[in-house]
Amino acid sequence: MLQNIRIAVDAVVFGYQHGELYVLLIKQKFGTEEAYWALPGGLVLNDEALIDAVKRELKEETNVEVNYLEQLYTFGDDINRDSRNRVISVAYFVLIDSSKTLIKADTDADNVQWFAIKEVPQLAFDHKLILNTALARLKAKLTYQPIGFDLLPEEFLFSELENLYCTILEKEIDRRNFRKKILSFGIVEETDRFSEKKGGRPAKFFKFNKKKYKQLDKEGFHFEIRFA
Amino acid sequence: MLQNIRIAVDAVVFGYQHGELYVLLIKQKFGTEEAYWALPGGLVLNDEALIDAVKRELKEETNVEVNYLEQLYTFGDDINRDSRNRVISVAYFVLIDSSKTLIKADTDADNVQWFAIKEVPQLAFDHKLILNTALARLKAKLTYQPIGFDLLPEEFLFSELENLYCTILEKEIDRRNFRKKILSFGIVEETDRFSEKKGGRPAKFFKFNKKKYKQLDKEGFHFEIRFA
DNA sequence: TATATTTGTGTATTAATTACGCTTATAGAT
DNA sequence: ATCTATAAGCGTAATTAATACACAAATATA
Structure with missing residues (x-):
């Protein structure tokens, strides 16, 4: 009997703004059924690398500019x-700077939206499980890799x-x-810009020196932020 | 155009004996071509969970008794x-106690064999890449989870x-x-058994208390072994 | 009984983490 | 101009963890 399993990619895209963690969802319409919110994603093309499939879907559906992307987990046990069909989903973990990303000028914005992590609605398929897996990865990685x-x-x-850090x-x-x-x-350097926020001492802006980090990492340095 | 991608699982099975790290390989015969050594694995059945597919393949091909198993990575970019076809492979990371595992009484033993990690032959497909990924995972995990x-x-x-620890x-x-x-x-307890090896002070046997570890883990304990 | 071998243990030094409070620069109100 | 509220910036002492290091104990064999 021939194998009849489809393969999809899905992306959990995290953003952070106004002191809150957000996830990017799209409105999934399928058939005449109720529209659920879902993770952006879709089927992989025959001649397309998995990673290109995620990038394509992200571009098509949300137009976000990716800062960090890695494979999360492949969901195929259920x-x-x-x-509708048996579909195995290779999920990806994506971080973006939501301040610089304008979501989807080209598609109708109603169908793509940020949701505060505490206010995520019911999701299609097993996307809640995927989201929870990504959230666990985010929390874990934050402590041992400079992905913040x-x-x-x-x-x-x-x-x-x-x-x-506190929020997440x-x-x-x-x-x-x-x-x-x-x-x-x-691995963090101060700039000469200052915050213009009112009502307190102005704060220096800092920036992350990725190059320096990569070099230190190669030399055996371990980033680690952990709290009692 | 219909999707035409197959999905397989492969397992990197590590064992440790006589002070050496080993990996389990099987002889892959395909067509009239030269037989390569390969990771145990195969296509997923239509109604089979990914994890059941690995377990089935491991049982069929090698008969090992698994101590630890987790999903490693999904290889689908190349x-x-x-x-022959486009095949995406979901690779698994497996640890076993090789002292208690008798490999495959039922199949001809020529086709299943342990290889010291430094003496792995040329492998089929991208299995060398998969093995290296697993090796990296093993090294990393050894330092922050009690998988040794x-x-x-x-x-x-x-x-x-x-x-x-030193070897790996x-x-x-x-x-x-x-x-x-x-x-x-x-999380490690002494027993009252002693080593019977000759030529030195007899050593106590110890055992790992997994239950205790899981409890401590839940309470926020972090296992960590790291060396300068 | 002496020697070789491997296990088992203790302590002082150094480095890292934690706990903790006062000063400075700004905006806005008086 | 002065006072008040707000957030940023900085230092040190106390505690805890990591490292470096050497000798004693139990066995087998010569």
Whole structure:
């Protein structure tokens, strides 16, 4: 009997704004059934690399500019995760700087939307499971890889970085120790720009030196942010 | 155009014996071409979960008893990784206690064999890439999850555990600090059995308390073995 | 009984983490 | 101009963890 299994890719795209973690969803219309929100994704073309399939779908459906992308997990244990056919989904984990991404000028914006992670609606298929898997990956990786920077603008304030960690990890941090530790790595540099926010001492903008990080990483350096 | 992509699973099965890391390979015969050694695996059945497919293939081809199994990575970026058809492979990472596994009494043993990791022959398809990915995973995970125990017999000597770490990570360790650290976790317990090896002070056998580890893990404990 | 071999243990030094509070620069109100 | 509120920036002492390092104990064999 010939194999009759389809292969799709789906992307969990995280963004961070106004002190909140967001995920990007699209409105999935299938048949006459109720429209569910779903992760962006779709079937892989015959002559298309998996990674190109995700990139294509992201471009077509949402037009986001990707800062970080890696394979997350392949979902294929539940035979009926898609009720129409057997579909195996290779899920990807994506981080973007949502401040610079204008979602989809070209498609109707109603169908693509950011949802605060605490306010995600019911999702199609097993997409909730995929999202939860991605969230676990995000939390884990944040502590041992400098991926937090991929959720922020190129130049950011320490308070923003700190809030990002607190928010996503749902933990309190000592502001001073956090700053000290990050700076001790030598992968974050201060700029000469200052925040123009009112009502307090102006804050310096900083930026992440990715090149420096990659070099240190090669030399055996371990990034790690962990809190009691 | 209909999707025409096949989906397979492959397993990288690691074992550890006589102070060496081994990988399990099978002889792949296809057509009249030269037989290559390859990772155990094969196509997924239409109504079969991915994980069941790996387990089935492992059972059919090698008959090993699995101690640890997790999804490794899905290889589907190289369109031509299999020259016959487009095949996407979901690779799995498997650890076994090779001392208790008798490989394949039922199939001809010539076709299933352990290879020391330094002596792996040329492999079929992109299996070398898959193996390297698994090896990287093994090295990384050894430092932050107690998976070394899944390569050892239920009861083991400290010297064996220590050698396993040294061998796989290709690093020297201070014997005393290593022991102190492992014991400080409280997840390894001494038994009352002693080694009967000759020529030195007899060594106590220890065993890993998995239940205890899982509990500590839930409480926020972090296993970590890292060396300068 | 002496020698070789492997296991088992302790401590001092150094480095990293944690806990903690005051000063500075700005905006806005008076 | 002065006062108040707000957030940023900085330093140090106390605690905890990691590292470096050497000798004693138990066995087998000569």
